[in-house]
Amino acid sequence: MARPRIVIVGGGFAGLAAAKALRKTPAKVLLIDRTNHHLFQPLLYQVATSQLTSGQIATPIRSIFRDQKNTTVVLGEVTGVDKAQKCVFVSDADRQNASIFYDHLILATGASHSYFGHNEFAEYAPGLKSLADAEAARNKILQAFELAEAEEDPSRHRDLLTFVLVGGGPTGVEMAGALAVLVRTTLKSDFRRIDPASARIVLVDTAHVLGTFPESLSRAAKQRLEKLGVEVRLGHRVDHIDAAGVVIAGERIASKTVIWTAGVAPSPAGKWLNVETDRSGRVRIQRDLTVPGYAEVFVVGDTASLDQNGRPLPGVAQVAIQQGRYTGKLIHNRIVGNPPPSPFSYFDKGNMAVVGKGFAVLESGKVRMSGFTAWLTWAAVHLEFLATSSLRLSVFLQWVWTYLTGERGDRLIVDHHGSEARKPASGKTFEATFAGR
C-alpha cells in the first residue's frame, strides 16, 4: 500500500516542529516553504542593529532534514488550496500553480505586517519580518549615519539621526534598546563630523510599552529605555508617515528612518481554505487543531486562531512549536492506528523581552523579574531554541564578544546600488563638507 502523503506548508516554528514530530511516521512528508531557510524571528532585531549576521539566525531547511529520510523539502510559494481535490497549488521560478496532492495538510504559513489599513505607510516605514527586512533596516540605519557625516548643513544632522519606531511591543522595545546601545557605544568613535551618541530614538505606542506584560514590567522596561536615552511617546497614534518623517498627535517629527514594529496580519490561509476566520483573518481551528469539517486539514501557529480559557492564544513561538508538535503526533497516531492524543492545551512558559545591554524583563507563572538575571535567562532560552548547535555556539560567542568589547557582528551596508547616496544630489560637493579637515 502506498504511504500517505503529508504536506506541510511553512518551515517556521510550527512547520518545523510538525515535520520533526513525524520523523518516525511511515509516510511521505513534503515540507514546502517560499524561502530556503528557517528563520529565528525573535532575533531579527539583532540583525537590524548589526549585532548578529543573517547566517546566525537562519538555517537552510534542507540541512535540518538532511538525516530525516521520510522528509522532502520543496522551495516554492503556495498560492491556494483545493479542499475537494485535496491539493495545494505551488509556484516557483519554473512552474505556475502546480498541484501537489495531500492526504494530510498542515498550513503553518505565519503572519506578515499589518499597517492597520494604512498600507501607504509601508513605503516609508518598513517592518521587520524576514531576513530581507532586517538587512534593509540595517542598511537604512547605517546609511543615515553615513549621510549625516557627509552632510554639510549641520541643521540636517538632526533629521538624519532621528530614528522612529512605531509600536511598543517586544519588537519595538528590543529594537529601540539595541539601537540606543549601538549609537552610544559601538559607533561612538567611528565618525569625525557627527556624534552618533546624539542620535534621537523615538518609540511610539498608542498605549503602553510591552502592553501584554504585567504593569510593573511594562514600567521597568519604559524606565530602562529612558535611561538609555530613548524618547518613549505613549498614548499617541501615528497619524501620517511620509518621506520626511512622521506626524504624531499633530506634531511632525522629521526622520529619514522610520521602522514599523506594530501589528501583524496572518497569511492568506483563511482565504485559500474559504473557512471561518477571526476578525484579524486567522483561521478558526478546533481543539485538535483541524479546520471544522476537514479532519485532514490542520492550521497551526500565527495563522491559526484558538481560544483557551476564554482568551485567544497569542502569536508567539511557543504556541507555534507546541501546536506543530501536537499536529505531528496526532497525524502519526492516525497513520499507525494509535488513539488520538487528548485535545491541544497550550502550556505557557512565560514571556520575556530584552531592553538594551544586560537587562530584560521576564514573566513566568507568578515570577516577575527585571534586570541582569532576567537577561541571562533570556539569553539561555533563546540559545536553546536556535535551530542547530553551530548557531548556538556562534551566537553565544558573538554575544560574549559584543558584551565585553561593544564590537558588533555585521556593520555592512550591502544594498549600495539602491542607497540614497547613489542618487544625484542637489549640487552638493564633498569638498565643501570636509573643508579644513
Ligand SMILES: Cc1cc2nc3c(=O)[nH]c(=O)nc-3n(C[C@H](O)[C@H](O)[C@H](O)COP(=O)(O)OP(=O)(O)OC[C@H]3O[C@@H](n4cnc5c(N)ncnc54)[C@H](O)[C@@H]3O)c2cc1C
Ligand atoms: C521581529 C519579531 C520578533 C519576535 N519575537 C518573539 C519573541 O521574542 N518571542 C516569541 O515567542 N515570539 C516572537 N515573535 C513571534 C514568533 O516569531 C512567531 O509567533 C512565530 O514565528 C510563529 O511561527 P509560525 O510557524 O506560525 O510562523 P513563521 O515562523 O512566521 O513561519 C512561517 C513560514 O511559512 C513560510 N510561508 C509563508 N507563506 C508561505 C507560502 N505562501 N508558501 C510557502 N511558504 C510560506 C514562511 O517563509 C515561513 O518560513 C517575533 C516575531 C517577529 C516578527
